[in-house]
Amino acid sequence: MTPAQTLPMAASDRWLIGLACVGVLLLATLPWLGSALIVDKLIYLFILVMFAVMWNLLAGYAGLVSVGQQAFIGLGGYALIRLVDAGFPPFPMILAAAVLTGVVAWALSWFVLRMKAGEFAIATWVIAETIRSIVMFDPIVQGETGTSLLALNAYDPDLRRMVLYLMALTMMVVMVWGTWVLLQRRIGAESQAIRDDEDAAASVGISTFQVKQRIYIIASVGCALAGALWLASAITFQPRTSFGVQWSVFMLFMVLVGGIGTFIGPILGALLFFALQEIFGDFGAWYLAGIGIVAILFALYLPRGLVGLWLDRGRDEPLSMRKRLGL
Amino acid sequence: MLDSLIQGILLGGYYSVLAAGLSLMFGVVRFINLAHGDMAVLGALGSLWLVQSAGVTVPLAIVLTLLGMAALGWLMQRFIFERALAGGFLIPILVTIGLGAALQNGMFAAFGSDTKSLGAHIGNLSWSSWELPGGIFVGQLPVYMFATAVLVLGALHLLLTRTAFGRAVRATSTDAEAASLCGVDPRKVHRWAAAIAVALAGLAGIFLAMRAQVTPFSGPMMLIFAFEAVVIGGIGSLRGTLIGGIVLGVVQSLGALISPQISILAGHLVFLAVLGWRLMQTTAADRGGWRTALAAVLNKPDLARRKV
């Protein structure tokens, strides 16, 4: 537990963190005030933030551009289905499902982390497809048909919504805060060094595999947790949806538009994506095609995202890791 | 069993055409086009639109589609990929994922979701077959497709090994800067390579449209098949791509004997096994196992020098 040397935090960052704390406290009281619809939507927003933060940890900080994190989103949901089917209580099992998925991620890491760049991207995708095909053999899942988390229907819908909301809020806070803490430790500086130049990082004695493995497992557990929560709120488990590559597209969009490799970028990206979905979601396929085009434009013309726009005006990156670590 | 084997080999022709485009982009322009499968679907739906809505004959539709796809590839390289490649390894991945999403949903919005096939427009070709001794029936369409695939890959091989353009392509893929010192414009080579690669995707799309139903969302799976064929056959040789495509086709059609669900899974598993085996070889060489290390030194000097 050796923290890397950090520089003192800027005053504006302190304000931002204070503001975030107040915001979280306000959000925590919301289910007693807001309508069921708003609560449901916010659960989805929290899940999006978790996805974005986890994918940014993976791609933005460790340079591991995965197109296969849906493997863990789906597995988190599937593990929850299985555990609940075995008679365990649903809510605690959300956590257990994530831990189980972490074990799978650990096993897979030995294989996938030996690949690089585009090869890694496609291999993770094929693995997600493979896992989906295998899950579809499970008699409970019934192939394409899928199944439902019927046990949750035993709870009062309002209570269920309340519990899920608070769980989602807590987990989002834990993931955001945990990433913050993690990135200030040695592993944060090391992973960024690997992203920038793996050979150089190895030559100064960083055990690159170990660092990447830790980040990969953490990001996978995070996605599994968010995936299990999403299933618990959506109830229906369909392999094509849960293991769908659209999750990767969403994650990529949020992180890219917000600002890849920045701390605050993916959170901004998730908020923006959520807003876009609320406004344009009714346009269906045209909306999703637009999302793809916006992603291309950002990648080509604004690769540092919205945070990059902010930086171009000569302002400091809010909550910058690079700065804190003196990189 | 023998029947499935033949079906699988013939299917392999389709996969190898699909894979050849991906492999060409990877080998020459140095990036994996994650929208390759979606471009194939674009070719499929484009040719279908020409036939069904514009009333063009099938042969003309094929020619127009291939020309259109080649032009598209050239333009995309010129206006999108060139810029993306200048931004490091991350940007091309992000751009092509975005492109894939845009193509899939754009095609869905434009063409609708109902599955379509060219099969209805090619007369009795889609179902007529030859009987081989031993009572095995071989469909004429798969045979023609396989023959086309072999011809196309063979022609491409000759183009790359025997012509000035081919030499320029190979030189650029080895060392773009050194190629420019020989008077070759690497960007021009990249654009033409992209044109050929996307035209190959279009051809694979036309094959798909003839032999099966196409939906706007078929692309990701086609990309995966293409990548599997490339990896199984070994990157960088067209013969390897053909072999990779055939192996994938055979594995899938043998898998289908057990159950339709196993078919695609079997392909994934063989791919992962080959990938794992390759990685293990490299790792073993890294650790200095004498047998593999020796083999690595003899066959691939660059492999032996790689650090852990």
Add this chain to the structure above:
Amino acid sequence: MTAALTLTDLVGRHGQLQAIKGLSLTIAANEVLAVIGANGAGKTTLMRMIAGLHPVAEGGILLHGSPVTKMPAHERVKAGIALSPEGRRLFGDMTVAENLMIAAENGRKGDWTLATVCDAFPQLTPLLGRLAGGLSGGQRQAVAIGRALIANPSVILLDEVSLGLSPAAVEGLYSSLAGLKGKVTLIVVEQDLTRAMGFASRLICIAEGVLELDGTPATLTRQQITDAYFGIHKAEEPSHA
């Protein structure tokens, strides 16, 4: 008569670092110029700038009086500049003949063809069918020079001609290169001072991106060159043409 190559206040950067700091030089047609200097002095950067591989930050390059400063490398080949780069940079998985053909097909038309290049570098003839990746250092250098020559340049740049080669290979190469004198403008980066003085008609020394010394082998003393090489003191300011 216009000069073959005119460099005016050339500045070349590696990031923040200036590798070439305002260098001016005029090279007459068919001159044989040797460039010497310590490692990191900027010789290779200068060659790459003339060939169009390294961007010119400031200043300009004229080839036979017409500007080529903004031209990309492949167009400069067609305008008549060819570089045999540091490290040779052959296409290893292609045959020697193919390596030469690429430059012949994409360069200028002229007297140099596969046959005449093989006449000038007889050591190439038995190698034509072999893969370039499997050649020895001397053979690789001969192919690299042949590849530059076959593009029919009017100015030919040879970076680090004898680096890493056996004395016999160096001897063989230079006796072949001697045959080029008077036919093309030849700019040779050479670490071996004796060799450079014996071969070239003019000699310049670069230290830390600056032209330290400019003269002919007949007028320069070894002491002057050694001092310039290590940048010990400024030699007389070279006349900027």
